Amino acid sequence: MRKDATFWITLISVLVIIFVLQFLLKNTSLNPPTVEEVKNSVKVLVVNTDWTYKYRTKNEVRIVPEITFKIKNIGKKPLQYLIANVIFELEGLNQELGNGWKPIISKKPLLPGETSEPITIKSGFGYRASSVKAFYKNYYNWKRAWASIFIKWKGSRYVKFGTFEIRKHIKGVKVVQNSALKVENR
Numbered sequence: 001m002r003k004d005a006t007f008w009i010t011l012i013s014v015l016v017i018i019f020v021l022q023f024l025l026k027n028t029s030l031n032p033p034t035v036e037e038v039k040n041s042v043k044v045l046v047v048n049t050d051w052t053y054k055y056r057t058k059n060e061v062r063i064v065p066e067i068t069f070k071i072k073n074i075g076k077k078p079l080q081y082l083i084a085n086v087i088f089e090l091e092g093l094n095q096e097l098g099n100g101w102k103p104i105i106s107k108k109p110l111l112p113g114e115t116s117e118p119i120t121i122k123s124g125f126g127y128r129a130s131s132v133k134a135f136y137k138n139y140y141n142w143k144r145a146w147a148s149i150f151i152k153w154k155g156s157r158y159v160k161f162g163t164f165e166i167r168k169h170i171k172g173v174k175v176v177q178n179s180a181l182k183v184e185n186r
Contacts, residue, residue, distance in 0.1 A: 003074050032155035041075025042082070044161040047118050049147060050171040054126060061136075063135065064098065064126030065166040067147040071104065071116040078109035082150040088123040088166070098123030123146075123159040132173055142168050 033041070047070060051063040065088045073079045085101040100121040110116055127142070129135050135142075145166040150158040 008149055020028050032157075033153050035157055038074075038151060038159045040076065041073060041079060042153065042159075042161065043072040043074045044149055044151070045070045045072055045115065046162075049166045050169050051126065051166065052122055052171040054122075054124075057133075060128060060130060061132055061135070062126060062128045063170055064123045065145045065147060066111050066120060066122035066171065067149070067164060067166070068118050068120045069149065070118055071151070072112050073110045073112050076112055076158065078111050079153065080109040081154050082110075084119060084121060084125075085150045085152070085158060086121040087148045087150070088125075089146050089148070091145065097145065098125040100124070131147050134171060135170060141167065152184050 015184040047068040049065070049067050054062040054064045056062075067086055070161040071079070071082065071084075082104045083101060084104055085099060087099045090097040100123060100164045102119060104116065104119055112167055129136065129138070146163050147166060148163040149161045151161055
């Protein structure tokens with residue numbers, strides 16, 4: 001008789017614990033936000049797009065696309081644990097040119113109405129030439145490039161926040177036009 005009572009008490013206790021855990025999991029922040037919650041909480045503000053140096057040597061220069069943007073919290077909850085992923089594409093390719101991702105706003109949450117510091121992400125791949133001047137001599141052969149920004153919040157799915165064209169300009173270079181092309185590094 002005593003064994004039957006222990007069995008039933010244990011079974012009821014386990015069922016109560018399972019019920020309480022399910023209730024807590026459904027009604028706490030352990031569930032990732034939905035796509036709609038992410039869209040209604042995050043706004044991407046584009047600051048700038050450029051090409052930037054990946055490296056420069058005496059005989060070769062490599063440039064890659066780069067995008068700088070800010071995140072604004074347009075929702076009602078603080079934003080924390082965001083990840084930005086940017087996919088770069090070059091016109092005419094049926095694949096990505098490169099990508100870059102960055103965790104953002106990880107220590108201090110972004111409160112409703114606040115805007116983040118600028119976030120810069122660049123591709124791993126781009127163009128290669130013998131000099132900076134060579135890029136501008138072949139300016140009309142540059143293909144158009146785009147950066148697509150995706151944001152993930154607290155384990156949600158990645159949500160696309162737009163595609164932005166990379167302008168045909170090398171960061172830190174001033175082009176001076178006259179009868180002969182002159183390029184100045186700033």
